[in-house]
Amino acid sequence: MGDLEEGGVVERARALLGRTFTGHGVTVVLTEVEAYGGVEDPASHAFTRTPRSEIMYGPPGRLYVYRSYGIHLCANVVTGPTELAAAVLLRAGRVVDGLGLARSRRGDVDDVRLARGPGNLAQALGLTIADLGTPVTTGSGVGLGERVETPEVVAGPRVGVTRAADVPWRFWTAGDPTVSAYRRSPRAPRATARRPQ
DNA sequence: AACATGATTCGCT
DNA sequence: GCGAATCATGTTG
Numbered sequence: 001m002g003d004l005e006e007g008g009v010v011e012r013a014r015a016l017l018g019r020t021f022t023g024h025g026v027t028v029v030l031t032e033v034e035a036y037g038g039v040e041d042p043a044s045h046a047f048t049r050t051p052r053s054e055i056m057y058g059p060p061g062r063l064y065v066y067r068s069y070g071i072h073l074c075a076n077v078v079t080g081p082t083e084l085a086a087a088v089l090l091r092a093g094r095v096v097d098g099l100g101l102a103r104s105r106r107g108d109v110d111d112v113r114l115a116r117g118p119g120n121l122a123q124a125l126g127l128t129i130a131d132l133g134t135p136v137t138t139g140s141g142v143g144l145g146e147r148v149e150t151p152e153v154v155a156g157p158r159v160g161v162t163r164a165a166d167v168p169w170r171f172w173t174a175g176d177p178t179v180s181a182y183r184r185s186p187r188a189p190r191a192t193a194r195r196p197q
Numbered sequence: 198a199a200c201a202t203g204a205t206t207c208g209c210t
Numbered sequence: 211g212c213g214a215a216t217c218a219t220g221t222t223g
Contacts, residue, residue, distance in 0.1 A: 034204070036204075045204075046219085066204085066219090067217085067218055067219080068205060068218090069203065069205050069206080069215085069218085070203095070219085071206080071218090074204060091204085117206070118205075119200075119205055119215065120205090120206080148206090160203075160204055160205070161203095161204060162202095162203085183205090185203085187203090
C-alpha cells in the first residue's frame with residue numbers, strides 16, 4: 001500500500017487509542033482500532049461505493065455503523081477527507097464507566113471481554129443502526145471523549161481482511177488484555193515469506 | 198431472482 | 211486453536 005494521503009487515517013487511528021468513547025451510558029477507553037483508507041484501500045468498504053458505505057463519502061467525524069455477518073454491528077469513525085472516504089474501525093476497549101450496564105448488555109462474560117472485538121464493543125455500547133451518521137463530537141450520548149491515556153502503540157495486519165491482508169493498519173495498546181485476538185482471513189493469500197532462504 | 202461472501206463470534210476438541 | 215453458524219449486503223444472471 002502506498003504512503004501518501006492515507007497517512008491521515010493512520011495518524012487519526014493511532015491517536016484514538018487511549019481516548020474514551022461513550023455509547024448510551026457506557027464509556028470505554030479504546031485499546032484497539034484499524035485504519036481503512038477508503039477509495040485507495042482494497043480492504044475498505046469504500047473501495048467500491050455502495051449504499052451501505054455511502055456515509056463514508058460524507059463529512060468526517062460521523063459514525064459508520066454496519067451489520068457484519070448478518071448479526072453483529074461494527075462501528076467506525078469517518079475521518080475523511082471526503083474524496084478519500086477513509087474511516088477508523090473501533091475494535092476493542094476497556095470499560096471504565098457504566099460497567100453494570102455493559103455487563104447486562106453482554107451477558108455472562110469476563111470483564112476484559114465486555115468490549116473485546118468490534119461486534120462485542122458495539123453491543124456493550126448499546127449501538128444500533130440508528131446511530132449511523134451520528135457526529136462523534138457532539139454530546140448526543142454517543143461519541144469520542146478526551147484522551148485519558150497515552151499508550152504504547154503496537155501495529156500489525158488487520159483482522160479478517162482478504163485484500164491488502166499484510167498492510168499493518170491495526171493498532172492496539174501494548175499488553176492490554178482487552179485487545180482481541182488476531183485472526184487472519186482464511187481466504188487471504190499466504191503472508192509474505194518471513195525467513196530469507 | 199438466485200448466489201457468494203464476509204472489517205465475527207461462540208462453542209467444542 | 212479450529213470450525214461452523216447465520217443473514218444482510220453486494221454481485222451476477
